[in-house]
Amino acid sequence: MSSINTNKRHIIGRYIGEEPGPLLICTAGMHGNEPAGVEALKTVFTLLEREPSVNLDFKYKGRLLGLIGNWRAYSQGKRFIVKDLNRQWTTENVERIRNTDSSQLDSEDRDLLEILNLVEAEIAACKPTHVVLLDLHTTSAGGGIFAIATDEQESIRIATGLHAPVITGLMRGIRGTTLHYFSTENFPVPIAAAAFEAGQHEDPVSVNRSIAAIINCMRSIEAVKPEDVENRHDEILVEYSKNLPKIAEIINVHPIKTDDCFRMKPGYQNFQSVVKGELLAQDRHGEIRSPADALILMPLYQPQGSDGFFLVKAVNSPIYQ
Ligand SMILES: [Zn+2]
Structure with missing residues (x-):
């Protein structure tokens, strides 16, 4: 069994709105060498905590949970310890990990199990109307700003709302990403998932783009009202995307x-x-x-x-x- 303490190492923050609504789970650092999404989430939690004191009408619907995926690799600045955590999310592999004694699990097996435990506990605790997973990444090459959608309409809608080019067809190209597993068939509530690639790993603007994507996502799923959250980073995405294919x-x-x-x-x-x-x-x-x-x-x-x-x-x- 994973201990409660190692589960907690994944939590970047949790924001509980005063009204019912969706559970938005933002994951970052699924690859340990991609810190931009983690920094962006820390900033978004600070903004959310501050918002009610500067905007008395601010209401958040539902919950936001921010998680570091591969915290063991993240703490060492590596992409992964044994294997790519974002290729482990197949139904068979999740079954294998659930049915294996913890002494036999490697580093990424443990990360996967801990994340699943946290997500399942969060769903049980807040009983959301639906769940949205936004998985934040960066790339080793420059210029890589895009959203990745599954073949589901809701995923494509959410990815389009991030204001970056949307890439489809990933589900058929590779196996075992978070987008493959975070689907309604594997959880007791409807789930839609999308990923966001914010640019080059070390580019400081990748943090700003990730913040913009998180805020755009909160708006698309109506966790916040458009007029309630200022998003000065969004123009970076709109400007960058204007000459690129929409899909x-x-x-x-x-x-x-x-x-x-x-x-x-x-x-x-x-x-x-x-x-x-x-x-x-x-x-x-x-x-x-x-x-x-x-x-x-x-x-x-x-x-x-x-x-x-x-x-x-x-x-x-x-x-x-
Ligand atoms: Zn990545």
């Missing part, structure tokens, strides 16, 4: 193994155009070329990671409007 779909993922010796060609930025046949990377099997004309996302410029790059294409579909 783009993942068409290709290049997964890597530890012994692949994957090396991305230097200089790629998120949303940079690539052409079919373009040399993107090399590994021990040789050259890796783009299979299509596309835009590149999340080219890997760090030693730890599960995917070398993603390729996306702009989508113009009325269902995403």
Whole structure:
């Protein structure tokens, strides 16, 4: 069994509104080398605590719970200790972890179990109308500001409301992310999930963009009234996104193994155009070329990671409007 103390290490903050409403769970540091979301959540909790004293009409509906995902890796400044926590959220793996003696669990198994215990306890305590998960990330390459949605309408609506380009198709490209598991079939209440990529890991503006995304999310789900929360960071997102596709779909993922010796060609930025046949990377099997004309996302410029790059294409579909 996980102890209460290690569960608590995940909690960044909790804000309980005076009116009933959704439970918004914001996770950050699911990858331990991504501190921007953690800093953003600390700021948002400070803003929420202060708001009622400067705005007497302020009302929050529901609850906000802020969690650090991989706190063990976070405390060491590493992406993960044993394995990528954001690839462990498959139903089979969660079952395995729940049915394994704690002495046999590795670092990320424990993180996953602790997060689940906290989320389940929070749902039981506040009995929310519905739950929204916003998972905050940053990328190793620059220029990576986008939201990731599942194929659910509510997820796409929430992701669009973050005011950044929305990426779909992730659910089919990879397995075991938080977005895969935080769905209504795995919990006793309706759950919609979206992820937000706020930019480069060390870019200080990534914190501001994460704050904007959290506040935009609180507005979209009507936890706060639009006029009640000032969001001076939002224009950074709107300005950044104006020349990018509103919705783009993942068409290709290049997964890597530890012994692949994957090396991305230097200089790629998120949303940079690539052409079919373009040399993107090399590994021990040789050259890796783009299979299509596309835009590149999340080219890997760090030693730890599960995917070398993603390729996306702009989508113009009325269902995403
Ligand atoms: Zn991440």
